[in-house]
Amino acid sequence: MASQTAATVRRVGVRIGLRTVVLVYLTLLLVCPLALVLYKTFENGIGPVIDSLTTPSTQHAIQITLVVAFWAVVANTIFGVTAALLLVRHTFHGKRTLNALIDLPLAVSPVVVGLSLVLVYGRLTGVGKALAGIGINVIFSIPGMVMATIFVSIPLVVRAVAPVLEEIGDDQEQAAATLGAGPVQTFRRITLPSIRGALAYGVVLALARSLGEYGAVAVVSGRLVGRTQTLTLLVQERYQNFDQQTAYACAVLLVLTAVIALLVSRLLRPKELTS
């Protein structure tokens, strides 16, 4: 009896100890930094925050960020659905390799992403010169930034859509085909409605990643203030130029975006991915 009580006490002790360690760790690593950023930003009220968010350079950075993220998400959504359909609905040699290749970008350093694009599309390369010849500058301008953003967020839509495509099977698609529907009609009327939730989830993930990309964009954009500066680049540049108020205000804007994306993605996350 006594030993059983001792065991229970020990058990409770372990549980409370573990709980404390976890809470302290999360507080020091996550909660404190975020809380302090919010505090620092609103230290002098909301006025200075609004002022820093409405300066022309911040407005421009917001606009560039949105433009780059928009095109990257559009491209990756089309690619993501195509690749997911290919991987789930078709049989072909090298499927496993393709599957692995799609995940590859997640393991590549953002700086290496930037470097790799500069090496192929830079102004001194053959491809870069050819493209410049027809009026397209890739590096140090928007197209390169879009490509870098696409690179880092390639797997997100594919990985959100593929499990759901697999789950729903292709009975309905086959039935539609038997009844004479073409591939486009089948996709629009059968496939798309059933993957809508998963697709929205993937798009939110890709959008959040695109809005927040820093390293890859830092390399390919050349950090041209007032021209190719995105919000994340602005945060770093303002902080290092001792304009902390703007740096913190933009950081909080990005934190809010991230939190909203996180909450929306939680709502949208397909059941197949939650369990």
Next chain:
Amino acid sequence: MTSSATVSGAGVGLREETHPSPPGPRRRLLQGKSTAVELSLVMTYLSIIVLIPLAAVVWRSQSDGLSGFFHAITTPEAASTLKLTIVSSVLVAAINMVMGTAIAWVLVRDKLPGRTLFDTLIDLPFALPTIVAGLALLTVYGPNSPLGVNLAYQRAGVVVALLFVTLPFVVRTVQPVLMELDTEMEQAAASLGARPATTFVRIILPNMFPAMAAGTALAFARSMSEFGSTVLISGNIPFKTQVASVHVYNQLESDNVTGAAAVSTVLLIVSLVVLVALDMLQRWAARRG
């Protein structure tokens, strides 16, 4: 936030047994054609954005021959930056293995009040831009630290930044396994007289291990390649706090493209090894059932 995508991407291989049911001859022909079209579209896209550029990095890294490559990665600065990156990534992976499992455990098994909030918070490092993470950490652990802890421009600062960005990996791989894990086995062990510690080591740990290893490998790979979060807090001091990605960036800025490509190639090889190891681990775990 990319957690679930990352983890599921690496974790859930596409089940290969669910092929579409065998199509008729005409459909097979059509299907074959559409497979070819889709495959070529997907491969073109991947080639333009990912494959050709990465091949260019590897190609460029040995443009001065293999000896040039080895020279570039063994210059004192490159060697010290690679050493710092590897050592801190191993440390960060180890801490994540322990803390990530502990966090997953508390989230699943301990009826902690407010655990939904913490469960949501765990994903935040993935959703947050890395530069913002760096700024937030510098605010708490920088020169004006309200806690009186100044880790700025120190290696410990780099480690903290890496711990922040890698937090979700192990939690998100171990958590689903723990949720699925039947407590019946544990009860059986306990009723047969096993002490809690024995039950943990003999029953729970073996079940969690593949997930822990997978999460740790992902955390390691991410640490090796991290850039944004370390930029502000590390101060990027060569021979002290400069991580490999920052080194690559600086080499590129100072027009030493071959040197940048050489260190990048080392990073790519490490990523590739980790991905292959993960794939093998998953196959092994799947076979084991």
